[in-house]
Amino acid sequence: MDALAADSLTAPFSAESFDSGAAAVLILGGGLIGLAIAHQLARRGQSVLVLSRRRSEAAGFVAAGMLAPHAEGLSGPLLDLGQRSLGSIPGWVAQIEADSGLSCGFRPCGIVVPFRSAAERDAYPTARFGLALDAADLRHEIGGIGAAWQAGLLFDQDGQIDNRRQLMRALETACVALGVGFQEGSEVLELLAPAGRLEAIRLRRTEGEVVTLPCRRAVLACGAWSARLLPGLPVQPIKGQMLSLQAPRQALKRVLFGPGTYLVPREDGLLVVGATSEPDAGFAAGLTPQGQSQLEQGLVSLLPEAAHWPPMERWWGFRPGTPDGLPLLGPAEIAGLWLATGHYRNGVLLAAISASLIANLIEPGASGDAALLAPFDARRFGRPAPGDQLGRATGLGSASATV
Incomplete structure (x- = not known):
């Protein structure tokens, strides 16, 4: 079975029409990390819209679902993050199951x-x-x-x-129940960020219409495709x-x-x-x-x-990989944009804590996680050259991302 056949493993979206202009936070990517963040924000009362071109390509639909910070022999900050996430998973699963009425397949x-x-x-x-x-x-x-x-x-x-058959479906259902909006079939073309601050997103909808959505807060969770929206981002x-x-x-x-x-x-x-x-x-x-x-x-x-x-x-x-094997979690160089990508083979393990950490950053005054997040700051690879992250984010390029 190829990656596209993953659609058969989950129920199709049945989300009602959502007024994208009213969304306070846009999630760019409908995979496991994006859905986990959307769910966490919605539980905190935020208005959220998830943009996704083709859900079946997300790593969350094809991963094995191991929760294995110790078995994988992780070390350093990644082990610490993995252990913290592992400890939070029973409560996280309980929230999703309560919101969705479905089992996540946690064992x-x-x-x-x-x-x-x-x-x-x-x-x-x-x-x-x-x-x-x-x-x-x-x-x-x-x-x-x-x-x-x-x-x-x-x-x-x-x-x-069981991420493929149960967790993804339960998480989608929980998000819908909490009022999260979805635009399936949306291809993000550009981040519009004059003066280095996010103001809008240009995207192509399923029928081919190109629209601009006002947006001052967004999370980049495009997985392996993340660098297509932010050239210079070290994700492959x-x-x-x-x-x-x-x-x-x-x-x-x-x-x-x-x-x-x-x-x-x-x-x-x-x-x-x-x-x-x-x-x-x-x-x-x-x-x-x-x-x-x-x-x-x-x-x-x-x-x-x-x-x-x-x-x-x-x-x-x-899988979205980075040069040092650590994810990118935290603010981007563009104000109003946060990164949640590069999880490589630990996306399922780290989904719970990634959702909590990013939600804490987005909510004013909620974050006390600076020390925990420091090893995962994208700036550890050096600041991008002038224009590297803003070239396509201001309409000067034509890159798109599968989200």
Whole structure:
């Protein structure tokens, strides 16, 4: 299945007509991060409009949904941010479920990381947060694991959420229930920011009409496409391919996070296998034999019996990457514009805290998060050269972004 087929996994929007001119905050991007911010702002009484060209391209529709700051071996500010977000997810999920009446598919099932030796296990960056497993313990946790794996770490605090089939739908429904407006099929063409302050946005609607929306506050959450609206923004697409199998129910009770391949078992037995990381692929569409072979080989190495389980889907998408692997969270060089992008492979994990942090920045007097946000300020890469961020943001270019 290609990325566009993700539409079949969620209910279509049924939002009522929304007066865009009345929106106090525009969210540029209808993926997981954009929806999470829209939901948080709406809960605080803000008027919000989400602009989205093609929701199915959003990474939130194609990611595996791991909540794994410890299992992934994160470090430094990203580990701190991930741990804070992980701790907030139960309450965040409860809010979404209360507002939508739908389950988000949250499962704090724990994650096992296998190793070929105890020495490798003990050297893992986050080993201090996990329970050390010897070979017998590992096989007790993961029945049928490949013979090469002789040790492991159990991170009982990590888990997963079914973002593709449940979370995205619940979040969309919650936003609609709170009065968030949506313009599906809207292609943002330009940010109009004379004198460095956001005043309006030009966009092309589905029928081809180009309109200008007055706007003094907006959030750029376009994922891998973010740099198309702000040239010079250090965000690039990192392609990922995935597949899924139908396993026997309860064949795998915990997520298994191996080197280069991970297995995420859903409650109904669906097993999500991910993921390639292709930084040189750009926006090249489609599956590749090499990528799918990599996934299949990794799967069999971790769990040989899975080779006999029936295949279900194959798909691909684009993660938003940055040079240092950290997201961009905070104000842009354009006054009135905030950045929430570059989450790479941690968008699902960081959605909850990203929404809270950005909402705090937008609400006057609400933010006390300066120290937490400092490592994720876009200015860590240096200020853009004069005109770099404003060239297309003032009508001097013709770039557009998939939002």
